[in-house]
Amino acid sequence: MMKQWFGYLAKKCLPEWVRLRLERENNHLMDKVFKLQQEIDRLNAYIDGMEQGMKLRPKIFVQAGGKE
Numbered sequence: 001m002m003k004q005w006f007g008y009l010a011k012k013c014l015p016e017w018v019r020l021r022l023e024r025e026n027n028h029l030m031d032k033v034f035k036l037q038q039e040i041d042r043l044n045a046y047i048d049g050m051e052q053g054m055k056l057r058p059k060i061f062v063q064a065g066g067k068e
Contacts, residue, residue, distance in 0.1 A: 010019050
């Protein structure tokens, strides 16, 4: 709904140069969002790998008992 309203408003009220600038800025921001989403996916994969590695490692128990 909001996207349709913005499209209508842009076509009817804004000059051509403003529409082009908004489109260019929106494309730039969409590229930035795409790159950040890729980085988030990569970091989540790293976290998943670390969690899996921590689950599979052998557990070491240290018993520090002294003579009674």
